[in-house]
Amino acid sequence: MTNQFSRFFLALSFLTVWVSQVNAQGSSTLEIMKADVLLGANGFERLIGDVEMRNQNSLIYCDSAHFYRATNKARLFGNVRIVDQEDPVKTTSAYAEYDGNIKLAKLRNNVVFTNQETTLYTDYLDYDRDQNIAYYYNDGKVVDSVNVLTSEKGKYEVSIERITFENDVVLVNPDYTMRTNDLVYMTIPKTAETKGLTNLVSKEGNTLDAQNGSFYDTQKKQFRFFDGIVETETSRVKAIELFYDENLAYYEGKEEVQVLNKEREVEIFGDVGKYWEERKYSLVYGNALVRRYFEKDTLYMTSDSLISQDNEIDSAKFLLAFRSVNLVKSDLSGKADSLVYNYNDSSIQLFRDPVMWNQKSQISSDSMTFYIEQETLDRVYLKDNAFIITQDTILNFNQMKGRKMMGYFQDGQINQMDIDGNGESLYFVLESDTVSQGANKTLSATIKLKFKDGAIQRVNYGIKPDGRFIPFQNLDDENSKLSGFNWRFEEKPDMATIFRWRTPKEIDLRAKNLFNIPEVEIRLPTEKEIENEMKKRGYRPLKMVFN
Structure with missing residues (x-):
């Protein structure tokens, strides 16, 4: 019923x-x-x-x-x-x-x-x-054919295929894991945009970090980071705007670009940078700057544009610099129009009106090559119109010139200079290092000079040298200078020159990273929980007795 x-x-x-x-x-x-x-x-x-x-x-x-x-x-x-x-x-x-x-x-x-x-x-x-x-x-989890995203809060706008994730956002992809606190994910065409701090770790262990958000096309595997850093086992790339194509292993940075080659210990700065990871080839331009790290010293170099090439073959590893080249090291300064730095033998080749300064010496030629060994200057090769000027204790200009020269350094100072072809020398004779007696002017096919504390100590000439002594009272502007003399010490670059060109902004390696925040929150026990635990262990509170 x-x-x-x-x-x-x-x-x-x-x-x-x-x-x-x-x-x-x-x-x-x-x-x-x-x-x-x-x-x-x-x-x-x-x-x-x-x-x-x-x-x-x-x-x-x-x-x-x-x-x-x-x-x-x-x-x-x-x-x-x-x-x-x-x-x-x-x-x-x-x-x-x-x-x-x-x-x-x-x-x-x-x-x-x-x-x-x-x-x-x-x-x-x-x-x-x-x-x-x-x-x-x-807490929610969104899964599609490519990604898994989790967060504390979220909004799914179905009509426009947009999901907004907030607080403790984690995106897991077959190729990487990403963390942030604010992410907008478009299910079609599977793009993700973040705001604020964003950290990513790839399956290979590479990291991609951004302080001001990012944009990802998860299907094309293209990433754009803002105030971002990409770090691999061998390199680190940073820029205010950093683009990365994972399929092409290609980086492109704009504003405050930094590219560090960890193996070569070379760091490059500029306004715009491009880096091909598989080729290990980078191009940086716009007030470019290089820092070559040594154990006891650092070499700085500026130029308009830089090209860096690393390679498995030693002879194919080099750094090219074009226009407005300036070099500064503790024992070396120089400038030229262009430069080639070869990593395999630590040689520096300078072209187009190069000039170098070492202590009180100025060296110039049509082209020159410096060799660095054990982090200090070892030797220099000057080709065509080679010219060396040194100052003595009373600021006279000792001069040597020739078709080719090979100079040797000891403890960072010129120790010996060998002139080969059309050699000429003019050096002043001093009494007690304080009074000039005159100058020796010599022509010789070959000349060997020994230096001590930057001053000429001994001169050996080749066969049949042609020389004469000019007394002090007979010296004038014309006979006290060899043809081609040009003292350019006021052009010598220093660290102030480097920092006027570009002051590097150092990366904060201790910056906040969401992967470093513990996922488990440690909660302190309440007083009641502490009291119960103490009772389990046999503790009994003392009773207060009042008379």
């Missing part, structure tokens, strides 16, 4: 719903489509077993429901499913509350929100069917 009454009551309810549908097509009213049992209760109707309801184009399924007809709301229990008949959106949960007036579903416990290839998992989801937006508040 009871079952017959229930079936009669349920049929009557469906008839009532059908009549209301005829009278109010397209309304936001929640409709009961079917249920095994429908019972009346105080203020609501109970739907039990295989429940199906409808709200416009949304079908709602569950094991049982409480339907509040007056307010057009329902509470849904067990195996809740909400299916959109127009959009490919499907939602499931253990429990939900549905407001038909505003088309809002509040789903709780084991929530699964599916839109084609994208699935959202959470325990607390509000789904605004009117705006087609889903919100979660206490």
Whole structure:
């Protein structure tokens, strides 16, 4: 009898719903489509077993429901499913509350929100069917064909395929893992944009960090970082705007570019930089600067443009510098139009009006090559129109010139100079290093000079030298200088010259990194917990006795 009454009551309810549908097509009213049992209760109707309801184009399924007809709301229990008949959106949960007036579903416990290839998992989801937006508040996970993203809070705008993640965001991809606190992910075409601090680690262990956000195309594997750093086992690249194409292993940086070659201990700075990782080839231009690190010293070099090439073959490792070249080292300064630095033999070749200064000596020629061994100057080769000028203790200019020269250094100072071809020398003879007696001027095919403390100590000439002594009283501007003499010490670059060209901004290697923040929060025990633990260990508090 009871079952017959229930079936009669349920049929009557469906008839009532059908009549209301005829009278109010397209309304936001929640409709009961079917249920095994429908019972009346105080203020609501109970739907039990295989429940199906409808709200416009949304079908709602569950094991049982409480339907509040007056307010057009329902509470849904067990195996809740909400299916959109127009959009490919499907939602499931253990429990939900549905407001038909505003088309809002509040789903709780084991929530699964599916839109084609994208699935959202959470325990607390509000789904605004009117705006087609889903919100979660206490941890969620989004999975698609490429990525897995998790965060504390999120918003899924289904119509435009955009998901916004907030707080403790983690993106896991087959090739990398990324952490940030603010990320916008487009499910089509699978791009991710972050704001603020962003840290990424690739499966190879390379890191990509950005202080001011980033943009990723996860399918093309192209990344754009703002105030970003990319670090590998052999290199580190930084820029205010840094682009990286993982497929091409190509980097491009703009503003405050820094490229560090860890193996060569060479760091390059500039306004714009490009780096091809597989070729180990980089191009940097715009007030470019090089720092070559030695154990006890650092070599600085400026130029308009720089090209660096590393290679498995030693002879193919080099650094090219073009225009406005300046060199500064503790025992060396120089300038030229262009330069080649060969890594394999630590040689520096300078071209087009090069000039170098060492202590009180000035060296110039059409081209020159310096060799550095054990971090100090070892020798220099000067080719065509070679000219050396040194100052003695009373600032006279001792001069040597020739077609070619080979100079040798000891403890960073010129120790010996060999002139080969059309040799000429003019050096002043001093008495007690304080009074000039005159100058020796000599022509010889070859000349060998020995130096001590930067001053000429001994001169050996080749066969049949032609020389003469010029007394002090007969010296004038013409005979006290060899042809081609040009003292350019005021052009000598120093560290002030380097920093006027570019002052390097050092990277903060201790900057905040989200991978370094412990995932487990350490909670201090309460006083009650401490007291209970002490009791377990046999401790009893002393009772205070008052007389």
